[in-house]
Amino acid sequence: MTGKRRCVRASRALTVLVILCLYPHAPAAWSQTPSSPSDGSSLRGWKVEHTRAEVIDGVLRVGKGNGWVRTERVYADFVLSFAVRVPADRAVTIFLRAWPTFDRSRKPTNAYGLKIAGRKDSQTADGWQRLELECIGGTLTVRADDAVVYTAKGVGNPQGHLALSAPEEAVEFRGIEVRSLPRAQPVFRPDIFKVGEATGASTPLLRNRAQPRYTAAAMRARITGTVTMQAVVLPDGTVGEVAILQSLDPHFGLDREAVEAVKRWTFSPGKIDGHAVAVGVLIELDFNLR
Numbered sequence: 001m002t003g004k005r006r007c008v009r010a011s012r013a014l015t016v017l018v019i020l021c022l023y024p025h026a027p028a029a030w031s032q033t034p035s036s037p038s039d040g041s042s043l044r045g046w047k048v049e050h051t052r053a054e055v056i057d058g059v060l061r062v063g064k065g066n067g068w069v070r071t072e073r074v075y076a077d078f079v080l081s082f083a084v085r086v087p088a089d090r091a092v093t094i095f096l097r098a099w100p101t102f103d104r105s106r107k108p109t110n111a112y113g114l115k116i117a118g119r120k121d122s123q124t125a126d127g128w129q130r131l132e133l134e135c136i137g138g139t140l141t142v143r144a145d146d147a148v149v150y151t152a153k154g155v156g157n158p159q160g161h162l163a164l165s166a167p168e169e170a171v172e173f174r175g176i177e178v179r180s181l182p183r184a185q186p187v188f189r190p191d192i193f194k195v196g197e198a199t200g201a202s203t204p205l206l207r208n209r210a211q212p213r214y215t216a217a218a219m220r221a222r223i224t225g226t227v228t229m230q231a232v233v234l235p236d237g238t239v240g241e242v243a244i245l246q247s248l249d250p251h252f253g254l255d256r257e258a259v260e261a262v263k264r265w266t267f268s269p270g271k272i273d274g275h276a277v278a279v280g281v282l283i284e285l286d287f288n289l290r
Contacts (some may be wrong), residue, residue: 070163086118097160212261215253
């Protein structure tokens with residue numbers, strides 16, 4: 001197995017969705033229960049780009065080609081498990097936190113790629129290998145039969161799609177499951193109140209919001225997803241400290257634009273016994289190309 005990181009390019013129009021969540025009652029958007037990207041009987045949940053793919057009897061067959069089959073949704077920290085059957089002396093590449101940009105030969109240009117070689121001595125009698133890939137922060141751990149067989153640090157891109165590529169010969173996958181791992185939780189100073197019965201603080205109400213700018217570089221890189229932040233709504237209704245809990249794009253400006261936009265928001269402040277106080281909130285800004 002070998003790891004490699006690559007670079008970027010692309011374009012489109014945009015939508016920006018704002019979700020304001022009050023700490024500590026934010027909805028759980030990160031599931032710890034394994035789920036399949038599709039229903040197992042079709043390509044629903046997957047997008048095929050510059051290659052061929054089909055699902056027959058629960059087996060996803062990725063055809064020979066420079067492109068890939070990728071998930072429609074993006075992932076940050078996750079555990080990916082699957083069985084794969086790779087022809088001997090051939091290889092398959094699993095792309096992690098990938099963005100869908102390609103070079104002139106239609107090869108992916110912005111992802112971390114893990115190459116898995118097919119070897120007779122590493123396969124079961126029917127040729128299937130069961131693997132588990134755990135990606136947390138910039139660290140990747142690969143397990144086969146619960147034993148660690150490969151580790152790597154420096155995995156790029158804080159979020160992205162998962163993708164399967166078989167440039168040399170068709171490869172089969174089955175039992176694909178992904179478990180999204182919880183993001184970091186907000187941590188506020190003791191003088192910052194939380195909404196709820198324990199403190200009696202009321203909910204800050206959003207009055208005016210500035211929309212973040214979708215940078216041209218991020219659009220060309222076809223980066224989509226959510227920047228998650230914690231912020232402090234001050235007693236005068238302005239926003240004080242803003243910190244990123246889950247980065248989306250530290251390279252092409254979406255993280256920066258999200259933070260700068262939130263700093264320009266104004267609220268009706270949270271109150272305790274009629275007096276305005278500083279209250280912590282959780283904010284998600286969702287960038288989508290349409």
